[in-house]
Amino acid sequence: MSKHGELGLTDAEFELICQKMERPPNDVELAMFSLLWSEHCAYKHSRKLLKTLPSEGVRVVMGPGENAGAVDIGNGFSIAFKVESHNHPSAVEPFEGAATGVGGILRDVIALGARPIAILDSLRFGELDTERTRYLLDGVVRGIGHYGNSMGIPTVGGEIYFEPPYEQNPLVNAMCAGIARTDGMVRAAASGVGNKVVLMGSLTGRDGIGGASVLASAELGEGESDKRPTVQIGDPFEESKLLECCQELLEADLLVSLQDLGAAGLTSSAGEMASAGGVGIDIDVGLVPLREADMEPFEIMVSESQERMLAVVEPERVDEVLALCDKWQTASAVIGEVTASGDFRILRGGETVGEIAVDALVDGCPLYDLDPAEPPEWIYANRRTIDSTDPSQILLALLASSSIASKQWAYDQYDTLVGSRTAHRAGDADAAVLRVPEAGRSIAIAIDGNGRRVACDPYLGTIEATLECAANLACVGAEPLGVTNCLNFGNPEKPTVAWQLSRSIEGLGDVCRELDLPVVGGNVSLYNETPSGPIYPTPVIGMVGEVPDHTKSAGRPWKAGDTIALVGPLNPSLAGSELEKARGELGSGLPEAEVGAIWGAVGLVRDAVRSGEIETATDVSDGGIATTLAELALTAGIGCEVDLDPVMTVHQLSPEDALFGEGPGGFILAGHAQAIEALGGGGVELEIIGEAGGGTIEISAGGEQVRVLVAEASAAFESLPESIEA
Amino acid sequence: MIWGVLQFPGSCDERDALHACRLARVEFGDQARLVWHEETDLSGLDGIVIPGGFSYGDYLRAGAIARFAPAMSAVADFAAAGGPVLGICNGFQVLCESGLLPGALLTNTGTRFICRQGELVVGEADSPFLSRFEPGEKISVPFKHESGRFYAPPELLARIEENSQVAFRYAPGQNPNGSLNDIAGVINEAGNVLGLMPHPEHAVEAFSGSTDGLRIFQGPTRAAGPVGVAA
Numbered sequence: 001m002s003k004h005g006e007l008g009l010t011d012a013e014f015e016l017i018c019q020k021m022e023r024p025p026n027d028v029e030l031a032m033f034s035l036l037w038s039e040h041c042a043y044k045h046s047r048k049l050l051k052t053l054p055s056e057g058v059r060v061v062m063g064p065g066e067n068a069g070a071v072d073i074g075n076g077f078s079i080a081f082k083v084e085s086h087n088h089p090s091a092v093e094p095f096e097g098a099a100t101g102v103g104g105i106l107r108d109v110i111a112l113g114a115r116p117i118a119i120l121d122s123l124r125f126g127e128l129d130t131e132r133t134r135y136l137l138d139g140v141v142r143g144i145g146h147y148g149n150s151m152g153i154p155t156v157g158g159e160i161y162f163e164p165p166y167e168q169n170p171l172v173n174a175m176c177a178g179i180a181r182t183d184g185m186v187r188a189a190a191s192g193v194g195n196k197v198v199l200m201g202s203l204t205g206r207d208g209i210g211g212a213s214v215l216a217s218a219e220l221g222e223g224e225s226d227k228r229p230t231v232q233i234g235d236p237f238e239e240s241k242l243l244e245c246c247q248e249l250l251e252a253d254l255l256v257s258l259q260d261l262g263a264a265g266l267t268s269s270a271g272e273m274a275s276a277g278g279v280g281i282d283i284d285v286g287l288v289p290l291r292e293a294d295m296e297p298f299e300i301m302v303s304e305s306q307e308r309m310l311a312v313v314e315p316e317r318v319d320e321v322l323a324l325c326d327k328w329q330t331a332s333a334v335i336g337e338v339t340a341s342g343d344f345r346i347l348r349g350g351e352t353v354g355e356i357a358v359d360a361l362v363d364g365c366p367l368y369d370l371d372p373a374e375p376p377e378w379i380y381a382n383r384r385t386i387d388s389t390d391p392s393q394i395l396l397a398l399l400a401s402s403s404i405a406s407k408q409w410a411y412d413q414y415d416t417l418v419g420s421r422t423a424h425r426a427g428d429a430d431a432a433v434l435r436v437p438e439a440g441r442s443i444a445i446a447i448d449g450n451g452r453r454v455a456c457d458p459y460l461g462t463i464e465a466t467l468e469c470a471a472n473l474a475c476v477g478a479e480p481l482g483v484t485n486c487l488n489f490g491n492p493e494k495p496t497v498a499w500q501l502s503r504s505i506e507g508l509g510d511v512c513r514e515l516d517l518p519v520v521g522g523n524v525s526l527y528n529e530t531p532s533g534p535i536y537p538t539p540v541i542g543m544v545g546e547v548p549d550h551t552k553s554a555g556r557p558w559k560a561g562d563t564i565a566l567v568g569p570l571n572p573s574l575a576g577s578e579l580e581k582a583r584g585e586l587g588s589g590l591p592e593a594e595v596g597a598i599w600g601a602v603g604l605v606r607d608a609v610r611s612g613e614i615e616t617a618t619d620v621s622d623g624g625i626a627t628t629l630a631e632l633a634l635t636a637g638i639g640c641e642v643d644l645d646p647v648m649t650v651h652q653l654s655p656e657d658a659l660f661g662e663g664p665g666g667f668i669l670a671g672h673a674q675a676i677e678a679l680g681g682g683g684v685e686l687e688i689i690g691e692a693g694g695g696t697i698e699i700s701a702g703g704e705q706v707r708v709l710v711a712e713a714s715a716a717f718e719s720l721p722e723s724i725e726a
Numbered sequence: 727m728i729w730g731v732l733q734f735p736g737s738c739d740e741r742d743a744l745h746a747c748r749l750a751r752v753e754f755g756d757q758a759r760l761v762w763h764e765e766t767d768l769s770g771l772d773g774i775v776i777p778g779g780f781s782y783g784d785y786l787r788a789g790a791i792a793r794f795a796p797a798m799s800a801v802a803d804f805a806a807a808g809g810p811v812l813g814i815c816n817g818f819q820v821l822c823e824s825g826l827l828p829g830a831l832l833t834n835t836g837t838r839f840i841c842r843q844g845e846l847v848v849g850e851a852d853s854p855f856l857s858r859f860e861p862g863e864k865i866s867v868p869f870k871h872e873s874g875r876f877y878a879p880p881e882l883l884a885r886i887e888e889n890s891q892v893a894f895r896y897a898p899g900q901n902p903n904g905s906l907n908d909i910a911g912v913i914n915e916a917g918n919v920l921g922l923m924p925h926p927e928h929a930v931e932a933f934s935g936s937t938d939g940l941r942i943f944q945g946p947t948r949a950a951g952p953v954g955v956a957a
Binding site: 142145146149150235236237238240241328329412413414415416417418422423550551 | 742
């Protein structure tokens with residue numbers, strides 16, 4: 001195989017590089033091209049689609065193209081946030097893969113000048129009955145906890161699904177939100193010819209060479225353990241010092257710009273800084289503090305050693321910058337300079353070892369059109385795990401199913417409190433709520449993405465995921481300010497995946513445009529595919545919303561005597577549901593979603609929570625109305641008596657549809673009868689379906705009857721640790 | 727009171743502790759500032775908090791490197807002179823490593839980091855930090871740590887119990903880490919140094935579900951009393 005082929009470049013791409021350079025690249029240059037022209041860095045199969053997403057909004061402070069997006073929350077403060085994947089590293093080495101995934105997303109937020117205040121994670125694994133899944137789950141959860149806990153940044157929420165298509169290719173998406181003074185935020189663009197380039201943080205070693213960029217830009221095959229050396233090793237202590245150091249550097253106004261080092265290391269961070277600033281940059285690899293003395297120039301340029309940041313500094317401030325780094329015991333060195341050349345020049349001592357035009361390296365990669373084709377039939381394997389048709393038995397089985405059962409086992413391993421902001425911890429409410437006293441308000445954060453439903457219909461499934469995220473925010477009284485996303489898909493060169501990806505992005509764009517939700521940043525992870533096929537198409541949607549008063553953010557269990565209402569245009573169906581999965585009957589297609597009507601319900605719920613009159617609110621999601629009611633009952637330790645007949649009549653439902661059907665746009669609210677009744681009459685569907693009380697969950701639908709003791713439901717819901725320790 | 731909260735590279739809960747110190751006796755104008763790990767002059771401070779986190783990355787063993795910090799020699803002098811010193815979580819580990827408190831903290835029996843709200847029972851110990859509690863009282867504070875299993879060899883453990891040096895025990899059935907005798911916190915023999923694994927600084931405001939932790943910070947008072955008012 002040709003050298004460029006081994007590095008993942010096609011012959012045509014190599015030809016283009018030779019043309020742009022007017023000569024063949026040398027080894028250093030070829031290594032740099034191979035990384036920046038990889039899928040992971042160049043988004044060559046997704047950039048054309050991503051450009052269609054709306055990114056403008058009155059509250060948007062920073063949008064796509066920066067290290068993270070940011071929205072204004074008032075009083076001079078902004079929230080920076082982003083979600084990013086670390087899927088393949090976690091498949092190969094779950095602890096370090098997940099830990100460095102968290103480390104990486106934290107640095108993206110730190111690079112904007114923000115202090116991270118919250119981490120959320122969206123995780124996907126195969127079914128828990130395999131040893132591999134239990135090994136991956138254990139390592140990933142430990143890795144996330146290790147990094148976040150050690151950094152003193154709370155992990156406040158997230159979601160975990162277990163589905164067979166993720167068995168060999170788990171997903172580890174980490175989201176971080178940070179707070180910054182809006183006028184103190186910093187961009188990544190290098191500027192000021194003659195300004196110095198300072199590298200801060202860990203020493204540069206041979207770890208992670210070709211890690212994220214090569215590992216993340218091809219399918220996983222056999223012998224993945226051979227790739228273990230390409231996984232980076234995290235050191236949260238270094239990052240903790242780097243965070244505090246960057247905060248002090250920015251407070252003292254010592255930096256012109258700041259950028260983290262992630263995939264492709266110095267090559268991408270210095271290249272992107274130069275590209276964004278329209279300048280050239282010289283980097284002398286002889287000045288880079290090294291962990292191993294004999295590293296080659298190309299190794300230094302592509303090393304993915306963690307916990308490093310790159311800053312542009314005016315020459316007269318350099319001494320102050322290095323002194324602050326010394327205070328925090330973080331290594332630092334001037335390694336280069338901003339130039340007017342427009343070239344990215346690599347030197348060793350005085351000798352030039354590589355020279356590439358910045359625009360050819362950073363923006364020269366060809367962007368590809370996809371060749372989408374809808375598959376004629378359902379492409380994923382089905383598996384039957386439930387035979388019963390008795391609704392009580394079905395309810396207990398769903399509550400105990402791995403994707404629905406309580407994830408407290410994982411949340412218990414995360415510091416959810418540090419920072420003294422967490423008003424709703426992971427698992428307490430539909431979204432995490434964090435106090436931001438600096439800005440005189442709170443924020444809510446949620447992350448959602450049901451890949452199974454997106455597999456059923458990529459367009460509608462993505463719309464549902466976006467609505468679900470907004471619905472979760474509404475349940476704590478939050479209005480969304482901005483959207484971030486991580487698009488996890490299989491190999492985009494295959495027509496089916498290309499179709500999933502393009503339909504999904506269309507759905508995301510359409511719903512965000514309709515609801516005026518700006519997409520301020522995101523990440524794409526492709527090639528999540530093994531010889532057994534692609535993962536479910538999994539767009540993970542993250543949102544940050546504003547909560548005026550955290551004491552009015554619901555998240556409380558219902559009380560005996562509370563009136564229970566179903567709110568919104570939910571039209572439940574078994575299509576794509578947990579029950580359909582358990583019966584091994586999944587197939588293509590989802591019912592249409594009435595986005596406008598759903599948005600009306602979202603607004604009603606948000607206002608009801610904000611008024612403080614309603615303290616129990618949750619959206620109907622996995623497992624349908626019966627499962628949602630059971631979760632509310634077991635949280636409160638108080639049962640309920642509910643009649644779904646009126647709901648069945650309105651939407652012409654079968655008993656199973658009413659009990660276990662899923663779909664967007666439904667909420668369960670509970671509270672005083674007067675408070676619930678006062679919500680009606682505004683054009684949003686509202687049906688009073690029952691009352692909280694007693695020790696039994698009783699739900700009738702048509703002739704069918706659920707009758708389950710709260711204690712039994714609780715035992716089923718809390719059963720995950722047994723499956724994990726099995 | 728003017729509190730000093732130590733800050734090591736790798737500290738995590740120092741700002742939370744600062745906040746708790748300031749909140750403790752707002753009416754008396756209590757203040758707090760961070761004390762950098764290289765500082766050796768603690769003059770002007772009435773109390774010291776060693777906060778939670780992972781000082782110097784907690785490499786080697788939790789708290790093992792921090793005991794050699796310049797600020798810790800000053801803290802030892804401060805404690806010897808009778809000044810109130812509170813070590814929380816990593817701070818407790820540092821105090822044990824420094825020999826300012828008896829015992830050691832080992833990895834939780836479950837080998838995992840745990841974070842959950844739990845209950846403590848206040849011990850019989852005589853300490854200014856406990857002056858606002860009744861012995862036997864139950865309080866609610868969060869537990870969060872990976873190396874919180876209190877251990878002392880049998881003779882030392884017996885002495886700790888005989889001297890009534892146990893400040894807090896995990897409530898029956900709630901010991902999260904395998905600590906001997908359910909011990910969650912201990913004082914020194916003089917009573918002016920308290921270390922505990924649970925986090926009182928995260929139970930000082932209503933939003934967190936409990937304000938019981940605040941009373942630990944309200945315990946020590948400067949002889950002068952309220953600012954500008956004679957005691």
